[in-house]
Amino acid sequence: MATKIKNYHKDIFILGIESSCDDTAAAVVKDGELISNIVSNQEIHKHYGGVVPEIASREHQKNIVPVVDMALKKAKIGKDKLSAVAFTQGPGLLGSLLVGTSFAKAFAQALNIPLISVNHLHAHLLSPFIKDNKKKSFPPFPYLTLLVSGGHTQIYWVKKELEFELIGTTLDDAAGEAFDKVAKILGIDYPGGPMIDKLSKTSNKNAFKFSKAKIKGLDFSFSGLKTSVLYFLKKQIKKDPDFINKNLNDLCASVQKTIIEVLTEKIILASNKTNCKNIAVVGGVAANSEFRNNLRSLSKQYNIKFFIPDPKFCTDNAAMIATVGYYKYLNNNFADIGITAQARLKY
Ligand code: KG4
Ligand code: ZN
Numbered sequence: 001m002a003t004k005i006k007n008y009h010k011d012i013f014i015l016g017i018e019s020s021c022d023d024t025a026a027a028v029v030k031d032g033e034l035i036s037n038i039v040s041n042q043e044i045h046k047h048y049g050g051v052v053p054e055i056a057s058r059e060h061q062k063n064i065v066p067v068v069d070m071a072l073k074k075a076k077i078g079k080d081k082l083s084a085v086a087f088t089q090g091p092g093l094l095g096s097l098l099v100g101t102s103f104a105k106a107f108a109q110a111l112n113i114p115l116i117s118v119n120h121l122h123a124h125l126l127s128p129f130i131k132d133n134k135k136k137s138f139p140p141f142p143y144l145t146l147l148v149s150g151g152h153t154q155i156y157w158v159k160k161e162l163e164f165e166l167i168g169t170t171l172d173d174a175a176g177e178a179f180d181k182v183a184k185i186l187g188i189d190y191p192g193g194p195m196i197d198k199l200s201k202t203s204n205k206n207a208f209k210f211s212k213a214k215i216k217g218l219d220f221s222f223s224g225l226k227t228s229v230l231y232f233l234k235k236q237i238k239k240d241p242d243f244i245n246k247n248l249n250d251l252c253a254s255v256q257k258t259i260i261e262v263l264t265e266k267i268i269l270a271s272n273k274t275n276c277k278n279i280a281v282v283g284g285v286a287a288n289s290e291f292r293n294n295l296r297s298l299s300k301q302y303n304i305k306f307f308i309p310d311p312k313f314c315t316d317n318a319a320m321i322a323t324v325g326y327y328k329y330l331n332n333n334f335a336d337i338g339i340t341a342q343a344r345l346k347y
Helices: 043-048 053-075 094-111 120-125 175-185 192-200 223-239 243-274 289-302 319-330
Strands: 013-018 023-030 033-041 084-090 115-119 143-148 153-160 163-169 278-282 305-307
Touching: 013 053, 013 094, 013 319, 023 053, 023 319, 033 053, 033 319, 043 053, 053 094, 084 094, 084 120, 084 319, 094 115, 115 120, 115 319, 120 143, 120 153, 120 278, 120 319, 143 243, 153 243, 163 243, 175 192, 175 223, 175 243, 192 243, 192 289, 223 243, 243 278, 243 289, 289 305
Parallel strands: 013 084, 084 115, 143 278, 278 305
Antiparallel strands: 013 023, 023 033, 143 153, 153 163
């Protein structure tokens, strides 16, 4: 039986499925517009100081059917209306990816509709194009994107929806990973980024100074920050065992300031190098409130137009998966049913 592909581009309903890490998410996009968006967070990992892969995949197995069901209900459509199923093929945790991949393959095959594989990084890149009911402007091609998540810190030159080039990347840890690792040292539950953001609000970001790696060009390095925090704390705790407790908020704010400074320095460098004043900032760390405030000031200072998705579209979601799915659908870019999940999928 041949797969049903519509040869007219109207009433296209794409179901997006995201399961690369610890969030199970499903969303529906109609003709490129978001009509439902469900994310189920796995709270359980916070007790372990990080995502436990085996637990994550078991949670995805529990969540995937109800989450997809809810996304269809919210979209007020039956599954028979779907034009294609888009899913995250990688990169991510293999066990987690397998749940979404297997579900998407089975669902597409049962409905006899096309399957669309999506690179998770591509999905973050297109997150500024998620069309919800809020008025917003979209970045004009070509433009720059800083992608800052838990697993990646990269700069891309984006030429079109399906065409982009990597021009900078971290040599070790990602910015989100730096937030999470420092948080763990400070005794803050996983994921540390949102909590560091919160605790930093009422504190002195100039209380402590941590060194920044000097990396040339558009690459990054964050692994030294965690080590510098660790050595600093060891020294202070010798003098006062309660040092972290007494200074927690100031420590958070000082670390956050250091990470943000590195990111903003590279943004300016990338803008100067490419002579580009349109810059998107995407991925979980782009949800950071102080970072977003800093970008607003940078915008005025350097005459740069920033495109930063709503915080809920910065962290992992399926709206971005369905959005890539929509553009791939328009390009007849479909996956074979034999496709497999890829933990280390690259761009
Ligand atoms: O994009 P994302 O949800 O998942 C990945 O693809 O990795 O990013 C998750 C990362 C985590 O490291 C988390 O701590 C960080 O984004 N993050 C934040 C904030 N919200 C999420 N970091 C700083 N401030 C936040 N508000
Ligand atoms: Zn992500």
